Amino acid sequence: MNLKEVTELLKEKGESHRIQSKMAGVKNKMERKSLWIDVKRDKLEEIVQTLVDNSTEFPHFCVASTSDMGETVEVIYHFTINYGKFLEEIQINFKVTIPKKDLWIPTLTKIIPGTLFSERELHEMMGIEIKGLKDTRHLFLTSDFPKGVYPWRRDETGPKDLNKLYEGWKQ
Amino acid sequence: MKYTVPIGPIHPALKEPILISCSVEGEKIIDVDVTASQNHRGIEWIGMNRNNPIQSLYVSERICGICNLCHPACLVMAVEEVADIDVPERAEYIRVIQGELERIHSHLLWAGVAAHELGFDTLLHYTWMVREKVMDLLEIVNGNRVTKAIMTYGGVRRDITTENIPKIREMITYYNHLFNKMATLFLEDKTIKMRTREIGILPKKEALELATTGPTTRASGVQKDVRQDTPYFAYPDLHIKALTPDMHTGKTVGDTYDRIVVRLLEVKQSVDIIEKSLDELPPGDILSEPKIPKILKKIKNSEGEAIARHEAPRGEDIHYVKLKEGNEHLYTWKVRAPTYSNIMAWKTMLLDHQIADIPIVAASIDPCMSCTNRVVLLDQGKEKVLTQTELRALSRKKTRGLS
Amino acid sequence: MTITSSFKRALWVFHINSGSCNGCDIEIVAALTPRYDVERFGIKLVGTPRHADVIAFTGPITNDMVEKVKRVYEQTPDPKVVLQVGSCGISGGVFHESYHLAGPLNKIIPEAICVYVPGCPPRPEAIIQGVVKAWEFLEGVKK
Numbered sequence: 001m002n003l004k005e006v007t008e009l010l011k012e013k014g015e016s017h018r019i020q021s022k023m024a025g026v027k028n029k030m031e032r033k034s035l036w037i038d039v040k041r042d043k044l045e046e047i048v049q050t051l052v053d054n055s056t057e058f059p060h061f062c063v064a065s066t067s068d069m070g071e072t073v074e075v076i077y078h079f080t081i082n083y084g085k086f087l088e089e090i091q092i093n094f095k096v097t098i099p100k101k102d103l104w105i106p107t108l109t110k111i112i113p114g115t116l117f118s119e120r121e122l123h124e125m126m127g128i129e130i131k132g133l134k135d136t137r138h139l140f141l142t143s144d145f146p147k148g149v150y151p152w153r154r155d156e157t158g159p160k161d162l163n164k165l166y167e168g169w170k171q
Numbered sequence: 172m173k174y175t176v177p178i179g180p181i182h183p184a185l186k187e188p189i190l191i192s193c194s195v196e197g198e199k200i201i202d203v204d205v206t207a208s209q210n211h212r213g214i215e216w217i218g219m220n221r222n223n224p225i226q227s228l229y230v231s232e233r234i235c236g237i238c239n240l241c242h243p244a245c246l247v248m249a250v251e252e253v254a255d256i257d258v259p260e261r262a263e264y265i266r267v268i269q270g271e272l273e274r275i276h277s278h279l280l281w282a283g284v285a286a287h288e289l290g291f292d293t294l295l296h297y298t299w300m301v302r303e304k305v306m307d308l309l310e311i312v313n314g315n316r317v318t319k320a321i322m323t324y325g326g327v328r329r330d331i332t333t334e335n336i337p338k339i340r341e342m343i344t345y346y347n348h349l350f351n352k353m354a355t356l357f358l359e360d361k362t363i364k365m366r367t368r369e370i371g372i373l374p375k376k377e378a379l380e381l382a383t384t385g386p387t388t389r390a391s392g393v394q395k396d397v398r399q400d401t402p403y404f405a406y407p408d409l410h411i412k413a414l415t416p417d418m419h420t421g422k423t424v425g426d427t428y429d430r431i432v433v434r435l436l437e438v439k440q441s442v443d444i445i446e447k448s449l450d451e452l453p454p455g456d457i458l459s460e461p462k463i464p465k466i467l468k469k470i471k472n473s474e475g476e477a478i479a480r481h482e483a484p485r486g487e488d489i490h491y492v493k494l495k496e497g498n499e500h501l502y503t504w505k506v507r508a509p510t511y512s513n514i515m516a517w518k519t520m521l522l523d524h525q526i527a528d529i530p531i532v533a534a535s536i537d538p539c540m541s542c543t544n545r546v547v548l549l550d551q552g553k554e555k556v557l558t559q560t561e562l563r564a565l566s567r568k569k570t571r572g573l574s
Numbered sequence: 575m576t577i578t579s580s581f582k583r584a585l586w587v588f589h590i591n592s593g594s595c596n597g598c599d600i601e602i603v604a605a606l607t608p609r610y611d612v613e614r615f616g617i618k619l620v621g622t623p624r625h626a627d628v629i630a631f632t633g634p635i636t637n638d639m640v641e642k643v644k645r646v647y648e649q650t651p652d653p654k655v656v657l658q659v660g661s662c663g664i665s666g667g668v669f670h671e672s673y674h675l676a677g678p679l680n681k682i683i684p685e686a687i688c689v690y691v692p693g694c695p696p697r698p699e700a701i702i703q704g705v706v707k708a709w710e711f712l713e714g715v716k717k
Contacts, residue, residue: 020477022252025407026260026453032402034478058379060395062480065491065505078478078489082400084393087407089400091478114382117511140211141674142638151216151673159216159673209638210593213672221671230668236597236695280600299607306604317597317695 001055001082003033003090009054013047014039014094034091041096041105048077048111051092055081059092064118066126068154072097073126075105098128107132125152199525203518218504224250224324224470225463227501232318234506237280240273241483242506243322245490248403248479250324250501253494254470261455262326263405264448268339269313269321270404270481271441271448275346276305277484278434281537282357285431288530289366290567294356301349308342311335324466326458339449346442353438357431366570367427371520371532374425381515385486386433387536389415391425397482408451409444427535434537471499485509485537510538527569584616585709587657588626588650592643594633597695598660602630605698612702623650628708631679634662634669640676647683655708656688659701664690687711 001009003019011017014037021033039047051059062078079092098105105122107130108115119130120139127150130136138145150157214234218227231242244266251258279302286294306316312335313319321327331339357363373383378391388395396413398406414436416422416429423429460466476493486509493503513536520532591599605612606619620626623646635643647656656679661667663679676682689711691704 020252020475022477024263024402024404026263026405027451028407030402030407057393060384061382062478062487062489063491063505063507063511065503067493067503076491078491080400080480083395084400084413086399086410087402091401091480093478112382113380114512114515117515138208140208142208145637149673151213152219159213162671162673209636211636211638211674212593212634212669213674214669217669217672233595233597233668233694236595236600239597296608299604300609303604303607303609316697317601 001090002088003035006081006090006092007035009050010035010037010047010092013043013050030087032091034093036093036095039094039096041098044077044094044096045106045108045111047094048108051079051081052111057081057084059112061112061114061118064115064122066122066128066152068126068152069097070154072099073103073128074098075122075128077108103127104129104131106130109133124150126150127153127157199523200521200529201523203521205514205517215504215506218501220500223467223499224501225467227504228323229320231506232320235508236317237277238273238483238485238488238509239318240269240322241481241488242490242508243320244270245479245481245488245506246492246504247322247324248481249477249490249492250470250494252477252479253475253492254324254473256325256466256469257459258326259455259457259459260405260453261330262457262459264452265327265331265457266322266404267406267409268331268445268448269319269327271444272305272309272312274441274484275438276302276309277537278438279305281434281484281534282353282431285531285534286357288534289363290570291363297356298353301353304342304345308338311338323458324470325460326456328458330457331452336449339445343442343446346438350435350439350442354435357435358428362570363431364428366531367431367535369424369426370524370528371427371535372425373516373520377516377519378425381519382512383486383516384509384512385483385537386430386437387486387513387516389413390423390429390433392417392423395487397480397487401480403479403481405448409447411440411444414440427531430535467499470494472496476503483509486513510536514538525569584618585628585705585712586618586620586626587628587630587705588620588623588646589630589632590643590646592631592633592639592663593636594660594662598632598662601695601698602632602659602701605701610698610702612705617705626650626654627712628655628657628705630657630659631663632659634666635676635679635682637674637676640682643679643682647686653712654687655711656683656686657704657708658688658690659696659704661692661694664692667694 007017017035017037019033019035021031023029024032059079059081060083062080064075064077067074075096077094080089082088082090096105105128107119117139119133122128123130123136124138124141148157149159151159214230217230222230228243228246231246232239234242279298283295283298310316312331313321313329321329373391375392378388378393384395392415394413394415398411399413414433416432419432419436473494474496478489478491480487480489488509489507491505492501495502516536517533589602604610629650658664658679665678666675669675679686689704689708691700693700
């Protein structure tokens with residue numbers, strides 16, 4: 001599938017979409033394109049399943065990243081399809097916006113087992129509850145890290161106990 | 172009854188400590204679990220809250236000391252896409268050359284480590300001696316062996332001068348002579364074949380579902396290589412092909428032996444790429460904006476988000492960057508190193524194997540954050556902890572038993 | 575300094591990595607390979623701290639590794655010297671203000687005698703000079 005077909009296929013399930021590109025190469029100048037789609041939380045599993053069913057090889061899941069935007073939290077899932085052919089890969093990103101008062105997201109480990117580590121990290125670093133995930137232990141933080149402290153948040157639950165070099169270290 | 176033996180990721184102590192717990196029934200492994208919190212330093216938090224983008228560039232270099240160029244390369248690509256900074260042509264080729272030099276040094280390092288895990292210390296010393304040629308070249312071109320600080324927003328910091336080009340060509344001839352000897356030493360040896368053939372198999376279906384990357388997945392037959400799939404730097408001119416083991420041996424099994432084959436072939440491919448890039452190196456300047464305060468101001472005023480991917484020696488490295496106007500830090504920065512995805516494959520690879528196979532299989536994915544620092548054996552309710560020394564002794568004993 | 579001919583001991587080194595980026599570790603191992611070849615002096619890496627004279631230490635100490643570092647220090651018999659390789663153990667290096675770090679080594683073990691080898695990472699020649707300084711110190715103690 002090329003970029004146009006993928007956009008047609010996925011844009012009904014999502015809200016808005018845009019395509020971002022950047023030139024690369026010297027003599028053989030080409031564009032590196034990525035497709036960003038906004039998805040609502042309850043349509044997330046459906047759109048990922050559509051991607052899995054319609055690509056020739058299994059889509060490659062890269063990582064899930066997250067940002068704290070004040071009242072809401074954005075979670076972005078990064079995928080790529082069409083690897084294996086020369087310079088034809090398409091980077092696809094699904095962005096889900098969830099309110100901070102109701103912080104949960106459905107799990108994708110049943111469709112793609114490789115999302116396990118990403119979801120554990122989202123849970124420990126941002127405090128998002130992943131519904132359906134069985135293994136919710138800490139991945140990168142120690143198991144006795146204080147509860148309720150989420151390193152990637154920008155509100156009052158961010159880490160306060162920093163390792164200062166000496167007393168009176170300037171902020 | 173549980174007792175612990177003091178830790179020691181020792182000689183060659185290259186990898187960070189990580190805790191792998193294997194449940195064992197007799198001698199066969201039935202379950203594998205990984206705890207990885209010993210190495211977390213809070214780098215993304217530092218980049219988001221404490222540093223301006225130029226300082227984050229130097230922190231990102233120290234995420235890993237072996238794959239040293241891939242993290243700054245991704246960060247620079249992502250910020251250039253958001254802030255719309257141009258890169259001159261000569262800088263794109265120099266970035267390719269630096270990336271391939273790093274790949275050669277990393278694969279030779281890994282080859283020595285793999286030989287050491289099997290008990291072959293002669294090969295360890297031989298490979299690391301051969302690797303010193305690349306380290307000398309890195310020092311001549313960049314000024315430092317490790318942590319070279321060559322990438323910056325808008326180009327590279329140092330140029331490859333005309334005096335250094337003959338030295339690079341000398342290195343290319345040196346490695347071309349040596350390649351056949353290294354291939355014979357590693358691939359034709361009967362003991363290495365017995366220890367690595369049919370051990371640690373990762374089938375193609377699992378490799379796709381667990382989203383593995385790099386030589387781990389290419390050894391299982393998946394043709395995934397960022398240099399072939401996505402255009403970045405000067406790779407669209409160079410026509411790279413993803414290497415799978417059936418190009419050398421004729422069949423793809425997906426075991427540890429295939430991973431050795433893929434990495435050795437990639438060293439040869441990198442040497443060819445450096446030679447081709449040197450022939451096509453265009454003239455010009457290397458930096459589109461030499462004044463740092465101007466770059467910082469441009470980044471501070473831009474808004475948007477982007478991802479950037481680069482083929483590190485261990486796999487695919489991806490960074491996600493989000494910038495907000497008026498903010499002097501990066502608003503969001505997410506790093507995913509290649510070993511992060513490859514670790515989940517340990518469980519599939521180690522099932523039904525013996526304990527003595529753990530060191531070579533664990534090292535075969537080239538973990539950039541590992542070392543079996545402690546292995547917990549749950550043997551019929553009693554727990555026992557082995558250190559890496561004991562594991563390695565078991566692995567060597569098996570080699571002696573075979574030959 | 576002149577090395578005396580009374581080298582009775584060959585130094586045995588135990589290496590411990592407490593969360594470092596691996597840059598210093600590969601330079602330590604590169605010091606043992608045929609280019610710099612520190613093994614010809616009898617210096618070798620051992621597998622347990624109970625046999626060691628020098629503890630080669632890399633990395634900023636993360637929260638998880640504090641207990642293990644203390645236990646290793648207690649298990650090494652006297653006389654001993656800690657060789658701090660790299661700037662991370664001296665002051666935290668680039669990671670100095672982070673939520674997962676437990677401080678440089680002199681916060682955790684204040685009475686340790688340390689030889690500091692700064693650099694990020696230091697060259698193998700600098701590490702060898704650090705080992706020689708540790709050797710001088712131990713020879714002084716032995717007398």
